[in-house]
């Protein structure tokens with residue numbers, strides 16, 4: 001490959017939940033969403049296309065932020081229901097051999113010991129392919145399921161998460177890498193001197209340790225992070241190995257990535273040890289006309305179902321958007337949830353955000369596979385590197401094939417993405433370029 005390739009990953013938005021259940025191309029049995037089959041097919045396709053990882057989004061509650069009611073969320077399956085992502089992860093691991101599998105687990109919903117144990121197990125059973133999407137929670141309804149009145153304040157959640165990851169890391173590393181001896185002759189399973197209680201006493205968490213199982217193949221699962229507020233970026237620069245960015249323009253992608261890299265340097269880390277991937281939702285088809293037609297159909301569907309989009313925005317922000325005029329530019333809003341997303345709303349109308357919210361304002365990713373591949377390659381050149389995370393809110397096998405068997409071969413022809421994995425473990429592949 002003449003130039004440094006970039007990375008590809010896939011974001012399963014709305015987690016282990018129903019996908020295109022009310023739309024065409026949902027498959028022979030769109031009611032079968034509680035089965036892992038669609039996601040298994042997705043993961044196999046991603047591995048065929050040599051993606052770095054698949055990430056399973058998650059949240060634990062049936063929201064009620066919009067109109068103070070869970071009606072819209074349940075009627076249209078907005079951001080819910082969702083089954084447990086860690087259970088799905090084990091099916092995806094079983095179906096693949098090289099793909100990284102990233103599970104979303106919230107620091108406000110799992111005790112650090114439980115999380116260290118679960119992710120250590122996933123890393124063992126995948127032979128070093130587990131990742132953790134490290135989230136701190138955003139919706140008050142989620143916190144209420146776990147006995148709190150509301151989420152802790154935004155920046156405090158990150159302070160707590162700093163301590164949390166410190167503890168989890170100590171637990172992951174509480175067995176030395178060579179602690180398991182399995183010496184049959186002398187009847188020694190593990191060398192007791194190489195397994196260490198952690199005796200952690202923090203401001204928020206306590207744990208004795210050691211972890212109940214040996215160090216996992218990667219030592220620590222790959223940490224993925226998605227919060228882009230100032231405090232979120234500082235946190236990412238300290239802990240993350242891959243960051244999910246949402247940006248509306250190429251210039252803001254570049255600014256975001258440059259900032260994460262600068263903060264990583266300040267934190268004493270090599271900026272190349274963090275791969276910043278941007279969320280994109282391209283539409284590829286045989287011809288530009290077909291692709292444009294599908295884009296128009298998506299916009300029409302969005303305008304017929306504005307309440308679905310508003311309910312989703314309300315969940316992530318904690319702001320009830322039923323109280324705002326659809327055609328008035330939004331003021332500056334304060335959110336205790338996803339601050340980065342909310343910052344991107346001010347000055348725009350809800351109608352516009354609901355239609356084009358996920359589109360880039362200055363790059364058209366709607367066209368033939370050749371068109372889109374060429375544009376993605378230009379975007380990475382301008383941004384400086386790393387890659388993309390693909391997402392379609394209405395996941396279908398048709399869309400999966402268009403990306404993995406249509407777009408990716410074009411990217412490979414351009415020589416801008418890998419054609420095969422370099423390594424067996426997730427982190428090694430992620431850090432290969």
Ligand SMILES: Cc1cc2nc3c(=O)[nH]c(=O)nc-3n(C[C@H](O)[C@H](O)[C@H](O)COP(=O)(O)O)c2cc1C
Nearest residue numbers: 057058104135136226227228229232337338339340
């Ligand atoms: C693309 C993207 C994906 C996210 N996925 C999840 C998720 O699966 N579960 C979750 O609880 N939070 C998720 N988040 C929320 C973030 O991890 C973070 O908690 C939130 O954006 C607030 O952080 P910020 O204000 O620093 O942006 C996601 C955010 C983004 C932008």
